[in-house]
Amino acid sequence: MWYERLRVQIPSIAQGRERKKLNQTATKQEKEKMLRTRRLVPLRGSLRIMRRATDSDGKSHGNESRGRGRKVKASDRGRWVTVRTWMRSIPVWVRFDKSEGMYQMVETYEGLRPRGAKRTRGVDGISRCFIMLTTRRMPLCRLASMEGIQKQTREYYAAFVGMEGRILGVFMVTDVLWFYVRFEAVLIPMYRRIGVWGSRARKIRAAYFFMRYTLVGSVRMLLGILYLNSRYGTTEMVNLKVRCSRPEERGGLEVGTQRRRWRAFFASLAVKVPMVPVHIWLPEAHVEAPTGGSVILAGVLLKLGTYGMMRRLRGRFPSATVYFTPRVYVRAVVAIVYTSRTAIRQTDRKRIVAYASVAHMNMTLVGLFSMTEQGVEGALFQMLSHGLVAGALFMVIGVLYDRYHTRRVMYYGGVAQTMPRFAVVFLFFTMANIALPGTSSFVGERRILLGIAQTNTLVTRRSATSMVLGGAYSLWLYNRVAYGNRKTMYIGEQMSDLNRREGRMFLPLRRRTLFLGRYPSCVLERMHVSCVSRREHVRMYS
Numbered sequence: 001m002w003y004e005r006l007r008v009q010i011p012s013i014a015q016g017r018e019r020k021k022l023n024q025t026a027t028k029q030e031k032e033k034m035l036r037t038r039r040l041v042p043l044r045g046s047l048r049i050m051r052r053a054t055d056s057d058g059k060s061h062g063n064e065s066r067g068r069g070r071k072v073k074a075s076d077r078g079r080w081v082t083v084r085t086w087m088r089s090i091p092v093w094v095r096f097d098k099s100e101g102m103y104q105m106v107e108t109y110e111g112l113r114p115r116g117a118k119r120t121r122g123v124d125g126i127s128r129c130f131i132m133l134t135t136r137r138m139p140l141c142r143l144a145s146m147e148g149i150q151k152q153t154r155e156y157y158a159a160f161v162g163m164e165g166r167i168l169g170v171f172m173v174t175d176v177l178w179f180y181v182r183f184e185a186v187l188i189p190m191y192r193r194i195g196v197w198g199s200r201a202r203k204i205r206a207a208y209f210f211m212r213y214t215l216v217g218s219v220r221m222l223l224g225i226l227y228l229n230s231r232y233g234t235t236e237m238v239n240l241k242v243r244c245s246r247p248e249e250r251g252g253l254e255v256g257t258q259r260r261r262w263r264a265f266f267a268s269l270a271v272k273v274p275m276v277p278v279h280i281w282l283p284e285a286h287v288e289a290p291t292g293g294s295v296i297l298a299g300v301l302l303k304l305g306t307y308g309m310m311r312r313l314r315g316r317f318p319s320a321t322v323y324f325t326p327r328v329y330v331r332a333v334v335a336i337v338y339t340s341r342t343a344i345r346q347t348d349r350k351r352i353v354a355y356a357s358v359a360h361m362n363m364t365l366v367g368l369f370s371m372t373e374q375g376v377e378g379a380l381f382q383m384l385s386h387g388l389v390a391g392a393l394f395m396v397i398g399v400l401y402d403r404y405h406t407r408r409v410m411y412y413g414g415v416a417q418t419m420p421r422f423a424v425v426f427l428f429f430t431m432a433n434i435a436l437p438g439t440s441s442f443v444g445e446r447r448i449l450l451g452i453a454q455t456n457t458l459v460t461r462r463s464a465t466s467m468v469l470g471g472a473y474s475l476w477l478y479n480r481v482a483y484g485n486r487k488t489m490y491i492g493e494q495m496s497d498l499n500r501r502e503g504r505m506f507l508p509l510r511r512r513t514l515f516l517g518r519y520p521s522c523v524l525e526r527m528h529v530s531c532v533s534r535r536e537h538v539r540m541y542s
Contacts, residue, residue: 010064017411023481030436032133041081041084041088041165042081042082042085042138042161042162042164042165042168043161043162043165044160045078045080045081045084045161046079046158046159046162046165047075047158048081049074049077049078049081049154049157049158049161050154050155050158054072054073054074054154065416067231074153074154074156074157075142075145075146075153075157076094077157078142078157078160078161079139079142082135082138082141082142082161082164083139083141084165085135085161085168085294086135086136086138086139089131089132089135092105092123092128092131092132093128093131093132096125096128096526098125098525098526098528098529099529100529101124101125101529101530101532101533101534102124102533103123103174103238104121104122104123104124105121105123105126105534106120106121106122107120107121107122109119110218112259113189114190119174119175119178120173120174120178120236121169121172121173121174122172123171123529125526125527125528125529125530126307126310126380126527126531127171127172127379127529128526129384129523130171130300130303130307130383130384131168131171131172133299133300133303133384133387134164134167134168134171134300135164135168136508137295137296137299137300137387137391138160138161138164138296138397140295140391140505140509141160141292141295141296141391142157142160142292143501143502143504143505144291144292144295144395144398144505145160145290145291145292145404146501147501148199148290148291148292148402149197149290149292151197152196152197153368155192155196156178156193156196156197159189159192159193160189160193160292162189163186163190163296165434166182166185166186166189166284167186167300167301167304167430169182169185170183170186170304170307171183171307172506173280174236174237174238175235175237176225176228176234176235176236176240176312176517177229177235178235179237179308179312180218180221180222180225181313183218183304183308184215184218186301186304187210187211187214187215190210190293190296190297190301191207191210191211193274193289193290193292193293194206194207194210194285194288194289194293195207197248197289197290197293198288198289198290199287199288199290199401202284202287202288203288203289205284205288206281206284206285206287206288206289207285207288209280209281209284209285210281210285211323212276212281213271213278213280213281214271214281217267217268217278218268218272219267219268219270219272220263220264220267220268221264221265221267221268221269221312221341223264224261224264224265226228226246227261228240228244228261232244235475237311237315240316241315241316244258244316244317245315245316245318253317255319255320258315258317258319258320259320259323259324261316261317261320262313262317262320262321262324263324265290265308265313265316265317266309266313266324266328267308267311267457269305269308269309269312269313270305271305271455272301272302272304272305272308273302273305273306273309273358273361273362273365274302274305274358274361275331275332275335275362275365276331276334276335276338276339276362277492278356279335279339281352282297282302282352282354282357282358282437283351283354283355285297286298286350286351286353286354286357286394287348287350287351287407290393290398291397291398291401291402294350294394294397294398295391295394295395295398296391298353298354298357298386298387298390298391298394299386299387299388299390299391300387302357302361302382302386303386303387305361305378306361306364306365306368306383307383309368309370310368310376310380310534314368314534315534322371325369325371328365328369329366329369329456329459331362332362332363332365332366332369333362333366333459333462333463335358335359335362335445336359336362336363336366336463336465336466337462337465339355339356339358339359339362339468340355340359340465340466340469340470340472340473341469342355343355343356343359343469343473344469344472344473344476344512345412347408347409348407348408348409349397349400349407349408349409349477349481350394350397350407352409352473352477353390353393353394353397355387356390356433356451356470356473356474356478357390358471359466359470360382360386360390360466360470361383361386363382363445363448363463363466364379364380364383364386364444364448365379365450366379366448366452366459366463367379367382367447367448367451368380369454370448370451370454370455370456371455372451372452372454372455373451373531373532374448374450374451374454375448375450375451375452375454375455376446376448376451376531376534377451377524377527378443378445378446378447378448378449378451379444379448379526379529380448380531381440381443381444381447381516381520381523381524382441382444382445382447382448383444384440384444384516384523385432385439385440385441385443385444385513385516386441386444388432388440388509388512388513388516389429389432389433389440389441389509389513391430391432391435391437391509392429392506392509392510392513393429393430395505395506395509396422396425396426396429399422399498399502400412400422400481403495403496409477409480409481410480411487412480412481412487413480413481413484413485413486413487414482414483414484414485414486414487415481415482415495416482417486418484418495418497419495419496419497419498420487420497421497421498421503422497422498423482425498425506425510426481426482427478427482428510428513429509429510430474430475430477430478431514432513433470433474434467434470434471434474434475434525435467435470437517438514438517438518439513439514439517440512440513440514440516440517440520441513441517442517443517443520444517445466445467448463449463449464455539
């Protein structure tokens with residue numbers, strides 16, 4: 001009968017509902033552990049490299065008595081860790097709900113928790129773009145380091161993957177105090193990479209320059225964080241964003257106090273951008289660092305300063321941000337013009353790209369403080385584009401340095417005659433560096449100029465000079481290296497073209513540069529809601 005069939009179906013329906021609830025619970029628990037596993041993969045991989053990997057000469061440093069598998073080289077272990085971290089970061093991009101502007105996948109951990117601080121992690125539309133930039137860049141940095149790093153490879157790759165975990169912690173953390181801790185923890189492995197695996201005799205001096213400027217410059221930010229913690233009893237970003245932005249009669253910061261705290265945070269973050277005159281450490285660090293270190297420094301670490309300004313200044317001190325915006329414009333425009341003209345006078349190829357990076361990062365500051373939708377989104381997009389293009393240019397320089405061990409422009413000429421594939425790659429990223437239409441840099445700089453044109457046309461005209469000066473030093477560098485007579489008296493007659501490893505190193509960067517130049521909406525749509533919510537917050541409380 002029909003009721004007997006229904007009696008049989010009711011338990012199956014109930015079981016299906018229970019199974020669906022269990023699957024939803026499992027999916028929720030998986031999402032809650034998602035960020036933790038992404039960050040712990042490189043940190044655990046760093047410990048495994050130190051314990052079980054071997055150097056390039058085959059010497060083992062692991063505990064052989066345990067018998068846990070065959071010996072693996074440090075470079076192969078680093079490849080496994082970086083690729084696995086990248087694969088595990090893809091679900092963060094796929095499962096994110098782009099219609100929400102708040103933090104998602106939020107996790108809270110017990111343990112070491114200072115007064116008022118919480119160990120919480122989360123991602124929004126902005127931070128997940130930089131997480132993907134970091135995780136995709138690290139396997140390419142490993143490829144760039146295979147030829148130049150031949151000593152202490154175990155320690156090098158352990159510091160390499162350990163720094164990746166610390167960088168991911170900066171982009172995931174949602175507490176101001178823990179942001180500072182992760183922010184400064186990144187400096188230690190980078191300091192070692194410059195001082196130990198640097199390329200010249202001045203590497204110790206460059207390492208001290210890097211540490212002195214970046215670490216000492218952050219002291220004022222730490223004092224500002226401690227002041228906010230003593231006043232409000234918390235360092236959680238969302239709570240501070242609400243409490244600091246309130247009017248003074250409702251418990252918010254006084255106008256003078258807010259401006260003093262803004263200066264403290266800005267002075268610390270300006271060193272990381274860097275801005276003039278605290279930019280001296282960057283060319284020194286780039287010149288002395290190995291190729292992989294320069295790629296990470298230009299592609300990821302320079303973004304921490306502008307990322308911190310986006311998170312810490314605009315949300316916590318909206319009225320002070322509006323008050324100091326004209327001064328930021330002046331300093332940024334001066335830095336753009338000064339560093340671009342300085343790049344033309346350099347004779348070292350790494351110094352040219354280093355000064356160009358300073359100019360491009362100050363260009364992003366102009367868009368970031370424009371308080372317009374196009375300007376802010378263009379600044380964030382330009383940060384991602386700069387991570388691709390500037391890192392690729394340092395790889396191009398590293399290819400020639402691995403062969404001839406010199407970076408002086410005067411020693412090169414006629415490279416296009418004997419290295420045609422290399423010349424094509426070099427030309428492609430040179431055009432991307434000067435924002436050729438069709439590349440990702442054009443999209444970012446165009447949106448920045450359109451955004452700032454809505455508020456200040458004078459700053460727009462001065463900022464546009466970066467494209468003109470950028471074309472001057474970029475094309476001058478390419479012309480001197482690729483064309484002209486071959487200078488065999490300096491670098492010899494044998495010039496080998498790109499090999500298979502170097503081709504695999506440049507191919508993903510070229511694809512992504514063209515893809516983002518043609519389809520920028522795939523990134524802009526995912527960060528749009530987060531950018532709009534922060535822009536409206538500044539306008540509401542300023």
